[in-house]
Amino acid sequence: MYFSLLGGPQKDENGEPILDEFSSMPLVKQYFCRLLSQLDYYKKAIREPSRNKLLPEPLKYPYMQPPYTLVLELTDVLVHPDWTYKTGWRFKKRPGIDKFLEQVGPPLFETVVYTAEQGMTVFPILDALDPNGYIMYRLVRDATHFVDGHHVKDLDCLNRDLSKVRISIASENVKDVRDVLEYYRQYDDPLEAFRENQRKVLEQIEQEEKEKKDRAKSLSFTNKWSPSFLSSRK
Template sequence: MGIAGEVLKSQNETEGKLKSSPPGQQQENNSEEDEEAKKKKEAEASWRTMKYTLIFFGVTLSGLSGYIVGTWGAPERDEEGNVIEDQFSLKPLALQYILRSWNAIMNYSQMIRDPSRDKLLPDPLKEPYYQPPYTLILEMTGVLVHPDWTYQTGWRFKKRPGIDFFLAQVGPPAFEVVVYTAEQAFTAFPILDALDPNGYIMYRLFRDATRYVDGHHVKDLDCINRDPSKVIVLDWNTQSVKSHPRNALRIKEWKGNDDDRTLVDLALLLKTIATSEVQDVREVLDFYNQFDDPIEAFRENQRKLQVSVNPSSNSFFF
């Protein structure tokens, strides 16, 4: 039998199998083939979409990179249009542009991480104006207010019990009160306006005034423009004050409970420091920071004071 005969025989066998198969099985086979073909087309379409997307992003990224290198990498020129030489001028031209662009990116990144200015507060007031002897720096969230969410009101900031008494006690003339928070200005400004209608808070510093270190917004007291021995920071987050831990009185974060009286005790502690004319507040803070709850330690000292000291005495016990 020749090749033609074998082909004819194979076709006859295939047709015979199809004829011998039940109609339902034939339909099932056709359905499976259609499903496989459909999946194959979908996979091909998905791959084409992904390929075109990658090509688009690649072209866009290349164009953006070229624009940055061409714009930021160009040398500066003087008023007459002459090129101003810099540390990259002696290198090959292409390398000059790349290095200048990279340097500009690093400078921009550093600008974002650093405080917005070298002096966050103006110089201390001079006579005939009065400058409070101590500076009190307050975190807003978790110390003065608590973010609260309900289905009825959505997000709102809850005012801490005793805050009116606290601000009245620690405001001028005893302390120069500064709110220094990692919150954005547009969020914090209306809250502070409602929180302090009497104007006890003299200055407000926001996220742009912090130093971004290892994923945390740190309060940098080196930029405060005040004597560190007269600066007290009230905060619950140790990461926020890690650059100057000795200036921080680390209190517990307020969670929104209505029976809290921490601010009342804090006001008494701070008034005691101011009235006693402490030369270096860090020595007092070192003592209280050795306790898990500095405020409870102060309360205990006050109880001892009431027992051991004549009520008419002007002595203070830290």
């Protein structure tokens, strides 16, 4: 069933098959190649950000672009998730967050929420948390890299000058951010040290992805199909 659904050609509004790069192949092979292409597409959709530039281009004169970008995590920065048998999941608002968002909003900061949570969870929370619209952009799970079971944020994709980006420090794997702050305190420029560590992580991710692709190419068995078998299914 999945072989037929994912391997079949797309159809136009009249229900006619649309020609693609696989249409000239023998029938079984074109279905198989389309299936691999679709699986690769879905894998990339999960592993890579949905777009290369997460934020639109900065506003040009005569419009006002705030000079700095403030990137905030949702979980344990703006709200704290709490679950009980009686109430289920609830999100507790951090005290003073209303005043905080008002103070860091335009014209000083372009406020962005960047989180690995699902959009269906994030958007209703932010709608209730920020009725005045101080948060200009919302980046959710589809804007992260998926690596070794974890969603990694990529500040280089923000489409902003990173020297003017200020970020919150929060992670679902960090129970107490004081340890993180203490670690980066040893550097003369903690923010630059953080960016360098992130750059190394992203380079490692890219190298691992390249190695996986190279292995996949070497192990590809599409060419191992018997030519006579494929030709017989034309």
